[in-house]
Amino acid sequence: MSSQGERVPRGRRVGLTRSKVLSAALETIDRDGLQGLSMRRLGAALGVEAMTIYHYVPNKDALLDGVLEEVFRRSQPPEPWTGSWQEQLRAYARRLVDLLQAHPGIVLLMLQRPALTSQTLGMMEYGLKMLHEAGFPLPRALQLIHALVGLVIGHVAAGGAADGHDRLGRLVQEDLSAFPLIGRAVSEAAAETNLEEPFETALAAMIRGFETDLSTSA
Amino acid sequence: MSSQGERVPRGRRVGLTRSKVLSAALETIDRDGLQGLSMRRLGAALGVEAMTIYHYVPNKDALLDGVLEEVFRRSQPPEPWTGSWQEQLRAYARRLVDLLQAHPGIVLLMLQRPALTSQTLGMMEYGLKMLHEAGFPLPRALQLIHALVGLVIGHVAAGGAADGHDRLGRLVQEDLSAFPLIGRAVSEAAAETNLEEPFETALAAMIRGFETDLSTSA
């Protein structure tokens, strides 16, 4: 008996696992987008017929919820933080950005599904604790997190994504004569080296706004 | 000849129009959600077979783009603004919020499609002009708009939507024992009367952040 962790099946048994199913689904989404995931295609990727998947997941919605949970599970766990709450917030936001940029198809998932799995709730609880200890009342902290998540989603979805094919950027070659400012803004922005800077400055602005919010309510 | 604007068809002709198709599609989305819109169902709503729609729209994607354009066309046109750029930004954001809350299914559309129709680009150009005249460099103005739109989308999608069924709110009855801060935050936030306040404060914080951004770069 070499390794007892993995059952090695023979014959027609493939040795599927809920975890393997979710991982394959996530890979498929990363490669072909959310639309590219179907039970039949996922089954094919796993070397199995579509219906087999239903032994590990009750239906496709549950599969998608599981994928979302899988994504958050892979992200590093919330470790004890250090630094000011501003730095912590920045790290929190960057962690979310990295997560979403690594799996672009997930953004749509987050908005479609309730997405209130234990993993996402855990991340939220983490953020709430962070801000509450920094002095924010809990309802305000909830607002800040909503705002921050909104900012992140907006940034990722707007195309400042990792693959660099900014939607607006692709438009520059097309007809923008009717919208001169957009054309100028995009070309001037493209000249800037750091692609992440737009998000960082927006994030910084938001945090600055929170600072005055904290000082006036404290 | 009573009214020459509307051709009154006899026989099997229904007198369809691209505009009528888009309006019916938007109504269907508002009523049944984005998933509830299929060519066959839309056809039925119009008193027509599904394939007929393809005479007014090349395919479903184009139909969805058209719906998105229709939504923005219905919003009031950008009038000459008054007040400080802060007030203008607030109005800009509220206009977007109203738009998205009136048609909740549209949020997903905005994130799925490139959504670079002439109407959406027009709204963007409008915002750019506003901020540019206020003194922001164009690339920075573009960042601010992205951030603002992200904030709006985040707020609407997070469930602070008009119908009041906040996703987190529904969770309160369920098991939140593992996430005590979320439970407290939600219940305390629910005690506040004005449901729009969370967004307003986040928006205010963001604008405050932009202010210091403008003063340091000018």
Next chain:
DNA sequence: GAAGGTGATCTTACGGTGTAAGAGATTGGT
């Protein structure tokens, strides 16, 4: 060993989807 039970996998089927291809009907222009 053989028998039986338990779970994993496959087969088949149904109603839904978007849409390509072409037939049929209605209309306005001559």
Next chain:
DNA sequence: ACCAATCTCTTACACCGTAAGATCACCTTC
């Protein structure tokens, strides 16, 4: 009255999610 253009329908195909049940591989117990 005819034609040409436009609108609408019919049929068909490949795909989708999944309900129901047969089939197969393995483990346990004799």
